[in-house]
Amino acid sequence: MKKWMRSSRSHKPTQELNPVSEPKMVMNDKLDANREQLEKTFENCSDIALQSLVLFGKQTLMVYVDGMVDKMLLEHELLQTVRDNESKCEAKSLLSLAEQLRHTLRVGQIRTADTFDALVKGVLDGGVAIVLDGEPSVLIVGLERLPSRSVEEPEAEPLIRGPREGFIEQVQTNIILLRKRLKTPRFKIESFTVGELTQTKVAVVYIDGIATDSVVQEVRERITQIEIDGVIESNYIEEFIEDMPFSPFPQVHTTERPDIVAANLLEGKIAILVDGSPAALIVPITFWNLLLSAEDYYERFLIPTFIRYIRFGFILISLFLPSLYVAVAAFHPEMIPTNLLLSIAGAREASPFPALAEALLMEITFEGLREAGVRLPRQVGSAVSIVGGLVIGQAAVQAGIVSAPMVIVVSITAIANFTIPRFNFAFSTRLLRFPLILLAGTLGLYGIGLGFVCILIHLNSLRSFGIPYFEPVAPLSIGGLKDILFRAPHWAMKLRPRLTGYNEPLRVPSGQRPGPNQSHETDKKEGQ
Structure with a gap:
């Protein structure tokens, strides 16, 4: 089993991010030298605050980024605590102050640094640096207050049933x-x-x-x-x-x-x-992870199983429908029933372009409308993409530029693409649709078959951190199909995926289906 864990990429031995770096600058014990170096480093940085004060009778410099530090905590917690504990420090040094603050300060992470690089990094991370004259080290207190938005539901991954929390930028x-x-x-x-x-x-x-x-x-x-x-x-x-x-x-x-x-x-x-x-x-x-939605696991297993087959079918429609229409209309009209063939031929009679040109023209137009809807303000973006598609499609049919069946095919394809849960995978199908249309327009159904085989070969050759991309179908794992071909009940999915969870494979102990067992035992007790 572990043979599949080998990665398809070769890597060099682990190394540092910056293998060639300048030697770290050690802090000076002279405050004036440290201030001069800080002013040189933060030259033309108007948000860097250099505040002077006196501690233990020594000149002290406090450095922080204005706006990244909580001013209330700085004034009422840090400075007040420092002044209250200044007389309690037996040794009038930075280390004794740090030790005292660790016992009394209610907020912030306290650490010491003896290099100038550590001082700069601590300040830029939102900390407050305290530099004492005559001390070769610096005290850094974390009082960062970074702007952030609240936790809310992700707009790109909506659910009917499920948690409403989403990640933020912190x-x-x-x-x-x-x-x-x-x-x-x-x-x-x-x-x-x-x-x-x-x-x-x-x-x-x-x-x-x-x-x-x-x-x-x-x-x-x-x-x-x-x-x-x-x-x-x-x-x-x-x-x-x-x-x-x-x-x-x-x-x-x-x-x-x-x-x-x-x-x-x-x-x-x-x-x-x-x-x-x-x-x-x-x-x-794996390939199948991108086709599943989180809501598949928040509804009773019969419903997600039905929805999965609907989704898989529409994914195939999204990928192959335009190319199938082009191939049948251009090379294999005998495959179409006579009445439908006459209807399509009558609709295409006024169109000056072949089916291949029609398909490419409409697909590119719809992709442009979709992109315009994304870039426009949210209040009008969806309206523009939908109304624009209807208006342009109807106008193109009336003008005789494209046929009505082609507009219908492209519209169904666009709707089918929206059933794919993952945007990055949906974009992959949109991208592959164009070479398939070109193959269908030049080789007919043979071109579509050739393209399909190439896609399957490519999918079977892919790896994700050494894991086969088409697993558990290739290599075949019967147990893994419980969450692919259908969504088995949670109590029936006893094992973790074979190639990622073999260290601790068991998820649900055998016989764990408490509902019927408990009711059966209750009936027995009541009968007695």
């Missing part, structure tokens, strides 16, 4: 949302810093004992090997760590819902949270 808040759902010390969090200029915090989270050690190590190595000037969104990380970057299919699952992340962690997968992005990355994934 990685610490996102970790809390996961910790609230996974109340176990086995929930592990490993922190990294990526980006030379942004110093973006990246957290790798997993459940110890369930996640495979080799995959966890692979995630660590791929992240530590990233060398870039800045990371603004989680997609920066995604493009660096995916196995085959030129594939149209996503190999990393992205979601803004903590319930989806928690459910995947329980299956032995690993999540990557990036500060500044509400989208979490989940690895490894």
Whole structure:
């Protein structure tokens, strides 16, 4: 089983983010020298506050970023506590002050640093640095207050039934949302810093004992090997760590819902949270994970099973319907019933373009309308895309530019595309639709068959962190089909996925179906 865990990418040994770096500058014990260096470093940074005060009879400098520090905590907690404890410190030094503050200060993380780089990083992270004259180290107190939005439901992943919480742009808040759902010390969090200029915090989270050690190590190595000037969104990380970057299919699952992340962690997968992005990355994934919705697990199992077959059918429609219409209309009209063929021929009689040109023209037009609806303000975007499609389609038919059947085919294809739960996978089908139309317009059904075979070969060759992309269909796992071909009841899905949860495979003990058993025992007692 472990043979599938080998990655399709080759990596160098783990190394530091900046293998060639300047030596760290040690703090000076002269306050004037430290102030001069700070002023030089933060030159033309008007938000950096350098506040002078006196502690232990020594000149002291307090450094922080104005706007990133809670002023109420700074004035009423830190400064007041420092003044109250100044006389209690036996040794009039920074270390004694730090020790005293750790016992009395009610907020903030307190640490000391002896390098100038650590001072700068602490200040830029939202801390308050206290520099004393004659001290070779600096005291950093975390009093950050960063602007953030409230936790609310992700607009891109709506549900009828299920949790309404979504990730936000602060990685610490996102970790809390996961910790609230996974109340176990086995929930592990490993922190990294990526980006030379942004110093973006990246957290790798997993459940110890369930996640495979080799995959966890692979995630660590791929992240530590990233060398870039800045990371603004989680997609920066995604493009660096995916196995085959030129594939149209996503190999990393992205979601803004903590319930989806928690459910995947329980299956032995690993999540990557990036500060500044509400989208979490989940690895490894399979092709089938992208076709399932979170709501499939929040309704009784019969309903999601029916909905899955509807969804799978519409995914095939979204991918193949335009190309099938082009192939049949251009090369295989004998496959169409006579009455329908006469109707289509009559509708296409006024069209000056062949079926291939019609399909490409309408598909490109609808893609443009869809993109316009996304970019326009939310209040008018959906109206423009829907009304624009109706108006342009009707006008094109009346003008004789395209035929009515082609407008119907493209409209059904667009609706079918909306049934795909994951936007990145829906975009893959939209992208593949164009080469399939070209193959259908040149080779007919043989071209569609050739394109389908190429897609299957590519899907079977893909890997996501060493896991086969088409698993559990290829390689076949009968037990894994319980959550693919149909959604089995939760009490029947006793085992975790074979390739990600084999460390601790059992999820539900045997015979765990308490409802009927309990009622049967109750009937026995009442009969006695």
